[in-house]
Amino acid sequence: MNYILHILVIAGIYIILTLSLNLLVGYTGLPALGHIAFACIGAYVSALLALRLGISPWLGLPIGAVVAGLLGLGVGYPSLRLKGDYLALATFGLGLIVYAVAKNWVELTRGPMGLPGIPRFDLFGWQISQVWAYLILVTVFALVTIVFIGRIVKAPIGRVLRAVRDDEIAAQALGKDTRKHKLMAFVIGAFFAGIAGVLYAHYITFIDPSSFTVMESITVLLMVIFGGMASIPGSILGAVILVVLPEALRFLGLPSSIAAQVRQMLYGALLVIFMIWRPKGLLGKYRMG
Amino acid sequence: MKWNLSVDLLTVSFDGLKALDGLSFKIEQGKITALIGPNGAGKTTVFNVITGLLKPNEGEVYFKGQRITNLPPFKRARLGMARTFQLLRLFPQITVLENMLLAQHYSKGERLWAALTRSPSMLKEEEDNRKKALDSLEFVGLAEKANVLAEELSHGQRRLLEIARALATGADLLLLDEPTAGVYPEMRRKILGFLEEIRDQGRTIVFIDHRMETVFSIAEHVIVLAHGKKLAEGSPAAVRRNPKVKKAYLGKNEAARQL
Numbered sequence: 001m002n003y004i005l006h007i008l009v010i011a012g013i014y015i016i017l018t019l020s021l022n023l024l025v026g027y028t029g030l031p032a033l034g035h036i037a038f039a040c041i042g043a044y045v046s047a048l049l050a051l052r053l054g055i056s057p058w059l060g061l062p063i064g065a066v067v068a069g070l071l072g073l074g075v076g077y078p079s080l081r082l083k084g085d086y087l088a089l090a091t092f093g094l095g096l097i098v099y100a101v102a103k104n105w106v107e108l109t110r111g112p113m114g115l116p117g118i119p120r121f122d123l124f125g126w127q128i129s130q131v132w133a134y135l136i137l138v139t140v141f142a143l144v145t146i147v148f149i150g151r152i153v154k155a156p157i158g159r160v161l162r163a164v165r166d167d168e169i170a171a172q173a174l175g176k177d178t179r180k181h182k183l184m185a186f187v188i189g190a191f192f193a194g195i196a197g198v199l200y201a202h203y204i205t206f207i208d209p210s211s212f213t214v215m216e217s218i219t220v221l222l223m224v225i226f227g228g229m230a231s232i233p234g235s236i237l238g239a240v241i242l243v244v245l246p247e248a249l250r251f252l253g254l255p256s257s258i259a260a261q262v263r264q265m266l267y268g269a270l271l272v273i274f275m276i277w278r279p280k281g282l283l284g285k286y287r288m289g
Numbered sequence: 290m291k292w293n294l295s296v297d298l299l300t301v302s303f304d305g306l307k308a309l310d311g312l313s314f315k316i317e318q319g320k321i322t323a324l325i326g327p328n329g330a331g332k333t334t335v336f337n338v339i340t341g342l343l344k345p346n347e348g349e350v351y352f353k354g355q356r357i358t359n360l361p362p363f364k365r366a367r368l369g370m371a372r373t374f375q376l377l378r379l380f381p382q383i384t385v386l387e388n389m390l391l392a393q394h395y396s397k398g399e400r401l402w403a404a405l406t407r408s409p410s411m412l413k414e415e416e417d418n419r420k421k422a423l424d425s426l427e428f429v430g431l432a433e434k435a436n437v438l439a440e441e442l443s444h445g446q447r448r449l450l451e452i453a454r455a456l457a458t459g460a461d462l463l464l465l466d467e468p469t470a471g472v473y474p475e476m477r478r479k480i481l482g483f484l485e486e487i488r489d490q491g492r493t494i495v496f497i498d499h500r501m502e503t504v505f506s507i508a509e510h511v512i513v514l515a516h517g518k519k520l521a522e523g524s525p526a527a528v529r530r531n532p533k534v535k536k537a538y539l540g541k542n543e544a545a546r547q548l
Contacts, residue, residue: 148405155404156395156415159383163391166380173340173378174392174458175366176399184401286382 005131007247009203012138013196014239016145018223019232020192023149025221026229026286027158028185029165030079031088034095035193035220038068040102040212042194043201044109047118050202057121057202065194071098072190076183095214102209114208118201134203141199145192150232152188161185162230165286215264222271228284237282242267291318293462293493294339294370299348301334301517308334309345310517316462321484321494323508323525325501327537330514332497333375336464340372341365352462371460373451375467375497381440385431385450388439389422392457422457429453429483445476452480456487463487465496469503481507505529513537 017039024030045067046060055063075094082090102109109115121128121137128134152158163171164178171178201207219242227238246263254262279287295315301308309331316322324332337343339350341362349358357365371392380388395414397403403411426432429449434442442450448468455463468484469477484494484507498504504511504525511528513521515537521528528534 151407152401152404155407155411156390156398156418157401157404159387159391160399162383162387163380166382167378169342169362170374170378170380171391172342172362173366173372174454175363175394176391177363 002131005135007244009131009135009138011240011243012135012142013200013203014220014223014243015142015236016192016196016199017220018227018235018239019145019149020189020196021220022224022230022232022235023152023161023192024185024189025224026231026235026284027153027165028161028182029286029288030182030185031084031288032091032189033088033221034075034091034093034098034214034217035189036212036214036216037095037098038072038190038193039197039200040098040209041071042068042197043207043212044102044115044197045194046198047115047201047207048108050119051115051117057119057198060202061195061198064198065191068194068197069187069191072186072188073183075190076186079186080179080182092214092217095217099209099212099214102212109209112208112210114206115201116206118205118207120205121202138199138203141195145195146232146236149188149192153230153232157181162286218271219267222267225274225279225281225284226270228281229279229288230286231281231283234281234283242270292316293318293353294495295351296335296339297349297351299335299338299345299350301331301338301343301345307517309338309348312348312514312517312519314512314519314522316493316495317510318493319488319491320509321488321496321507322510322512323504324495324497324512324514325499325504326514326520329516331517332514333466334517335514336372336466336497339365339464340370366458366460369460370462370464371455371458372464373448373455373466373468375470377447377451379439379447379451379454382438384436385426385439385442386419386422386435388450388454389425389457390418392454393418393422394459425453425457430479445472448472449476449480452483456483460492462493463495465494467497467499469498469500477503 017035021032021035024032042064046057046064049055049060049063050057075091079087079090103111128137160171160176160181163176164181168178223238223242224235226242228234246266249259249262274281292315297313299309299312312335324335326332334343338345341360349356351357352365352368352370357368380391397408397414398411423432423435426435431446431450431453434446439450452465452468469480472480481503488494508525511523511525512519513528513534520537521531521534
């Protein structure tokens with residue numbers, strides 16, 4: 001039972017990541033390949049605040065998310081000059097840099113040894129250590145993300161994002177401040193990815209740089225594409241299916257060393273198949289290129 | 290005479306090649322002005338400079354008496370100019386209605402806070418704008434396509450939608466880059482009819498076209514460009530008689546014959 005709840009907690013965290021990336025890629029047309037970097041920042045900021053300064057995760061969560069959002073602003077601003085493949089490469093570079101910092105700034109992050117013993121969330125003096133309790137917490141944050149991003153994309157402001165995606169010059173010609181809107185998408189996307197990172201850190205209670213590799217960013221991107229570009233139900237579906245599917249491999253009786261490889265191959269194959277035959281994804285409303 | 294727009298001594302160079310070379314002209318308020326000239330004369334370049342997509346190396350642009358040379362494109366649009374593009378720039382993967390709604394002026398719904406709180410005033414504004422957008426689609430005969438993706442329209446319908454979208458901004462200066470290129474004769478007549486209606490509302494139109502027949506049927510004033518300079522300017526009849534204009538078009542048999 002706990003195993004299934006654990007899978008759902010992980011799926012919930014990936015739902016937040018996938019929705020926040022979909023805001024960038026699916027709705028605003030910004031091909032971002034370094035999304036996990038924002039989760040990494042959120043996770044490390046909140047974990048370090050808790051471990052070094054004894055700050056509660058409840059405070060670490062908004063701080064981690066805001067720091068991730070600020071990084072989004074810092075990356076978004078120079079990225080405004082870049083389009084398409086160039087933007088994809090720049091964000092890919094960001095993913096590599098953040099990973100390298102987490103791995104090599106040993107004094108702060110303990111490098112590859114990671115940060116063990118991250119405290120859990122507590123509620124009125126009661127530690128949220130049961131998986132079901134954490135599932136409720138993650139579900140609440142996933143719902144907040146769904147409502148927040150859902151309201152943006154349904155409102156006129158979301159229409160402007162899709163206009164920027166479809167034709168930025170035409171959007172400017174209609175009086176839309178496209179730079180401002182792109183920055184906003186970057187900041188909000190990074191902010192929610194930061195929340196996902198914080199939730200991950202205080203759930204697993206151990207983080208190290210290997211959780212935040214570029215491959216993880218690609219996995220989240222695959223969830224966006226697979227579930228459906230510019231679709232909120234699509235992102236939820238994509239995250240859940242791609243978290244659950246590899247778990248099913250365990251029951252095929254594969255040795256765990258092979259199962260990990262099979263998972264990567266499965267993801268790669270899905271990415272290729274969808275880009276060729278269904279670039280919009282399962283429930284998508286936008287195809288790239 | 291009341292001037293809507295003026296460009297003053299514009300020069301634009303691409304790798305040393307002068308696309309515009311000290312070009313000056315003024316556009317009269319409430320008139321239809323045609324901008325014509327052989328290929329490569331700099332017609333679209335002028336539009337790009339006026340709307341801010343291109344910074345001139347030298348020269349100034351004034352719109353309604355205000356110097357706008359250094360304003361970014363979206364700020365110029367907000368002052369009341371709208372344009373269409375030679376190669377059509379719709380938002381292909383959203384609906385026709387949403388394309389129209391993007392032209393509306395929003396004071397509330399395009400703010401983050403209003404979107405998150407779903408404020409009643411934002412919802413009201415959206416509702417009003419939706420009605421207005423549907424009316425505009427009705428006006429151009431695209432109402433039954435309102436919920437179709439823009440990429441699914443025919444070429445002529447796309448031209449129409451792009452013009453309708455520019456109109457819906459409420460701009461009083463419309464810059465139309467070949468508004469009738471590649472459309473059926475029937476659609477061309479329809480589009481030209483709209484242009485005259487818009488003019489009758491007191492709005493100012495500048496359009497680029499290659500077909501002399503179009504130019505001479507609706508333009509009240511013609512500016513002829515060649516090699517980035519103004520070759521001639523005046524009423525259609527005067528321009529048609531101008532020997533310099535005939536010479537510029539020589540070799541382009543079709544155009545010359547039409548002159």
